[in-house]
Amino acid sequence: MVKITLASTSKYKRSILDRVHIKHDSIAPICDEISYESDPYKYVMDIAKQKVLSVQDKVFEGIIIALDCIVLINDKIVQKPKDILEAKENLKNCSNNSSKVITGIAIKNKDTGEIYNEYQESVVYFKKIVDEDINYYIDHEEGIMYSSGFIIENIASNFIERIDGSFYNVLGVPVEKIYEILNKMGIYLKDIN
Numbered sequence: 001m002v003k004i005t006l007a008s009t010s011k012y013k014r015s016i017l018d019r020v021h022i023k024h025d026s027i028a029p030i031c032d033e034i035s036y037e038s039d040p041y042k043y044v045m046d047i048a049k050q051k052v053l054s055v056q057d058k059v060f061e062g063i064i065i066a067l068d069c070i071v072l073i074n075d076k077i078v079q080k081p082k083d084i085l086e087a088k089e090n091l092k093n094c095s096n097n098s099s100k101v102i103t104g105i106a107i108k109n110k111d112t113g114e115i116y117n118e119y120q121e122s123v124v125y126f127k128k129i130v131d132e133d134i135n136y137y138i139d140h141e142e143g144i145m146y147s148s149g150f151i152i153e154n155i156a157s158n159f160i161e162r163i164d165g166s167f168y169n170v171l172g173v174p175v176e177k178i179y180e181i182l183n184k185m186g187i188y189l190k191d192i193n
Contacts, residue, residue: 002191003062007051013067016173023192029054029066040077044068044104045117052106052115063187064108069172072100080145087144088134094150094159095129101170107181116181120174122165124152129159 004024006014017024029051037043051066071078073093081087101122108115129137138144141155150156152163152170168175182188 002187004192005055005059005062005064007055007064007066012171013173016168016171016175020168020175020179021189022175022178024065027055027058033068040070040072040102041104041119041121043077044070044102045106045119046104048104048106049115049117052108056108056110059110061110063182063185064106064110065178066106067103067173069101069103072102073097084138084144088138091129091134091137091144091150092131094124094126095134096126098123098125100124101165101172103169103172103174103177105174105177105181107178107185109185114185116184118177118181120166120169120177122163122167122169124163124170125161126159127161133159 004022006017006024006026007029008014009026009028014024014026031050031054033047033050035043035046035050037046047068048066051068052064055064073090074097078090078099081090101124103120104117105119106115106117137155141151152160152167163170166174166176169177
């Protein structure tokens with residue numbers, strides 16, 4: 001059996017991996033999460049790799065998985081909103097528009113030293129969202145202060161026209177890509193469950 005360690009203590013990310021039967025432990029990464037990469041794809045890959053490297057001395061065997069996710073609207077990185085007004089503005093910018101969700105993935109095999117550093121991208125297309133529904137969303141959704149300004153599987157699902165790419169990537173845990181990389185390493189579900 002192969003031990004998997006997620007470099008995150010996010011209950012949300014952990015529950016997604018549990019749902020798809022990627023059994024794992026977790027450990028909090030200790031890094032500044034600062035990258036000087038201007039390219040958003042390289043940026044998320046760099047942060048994910050930093051997270052893997054920050055925990056590698058605390059994990060003695062198996063596989064370490066780290067993730068970092070950003071959202072681009074009009075080719076600009078959407079930061080975590082500072083307040084409710086900025087959260088509203090983020091959602092208004094999604095209206096009748098698309099956003100890219102890019103997740104950096106770093107997976108290290110402690111036994112071989114091998115590191116895979118890749119990304120997954122999904123595009124979310126939004127319908128027109130009227131101000132009344134934006135206000136309703138702000139008043140009723142717990143996750144408005146996330147960097148994206150929306151949680152796709154809750155109220156915001158009403159506003160989605162379609163998703164090109166991985167639904168799980170939009171949730172910040174691209175399980176299909178993680179599984180693909182594990183397979184490249186010769187690891188399958190039977191090896192970790």
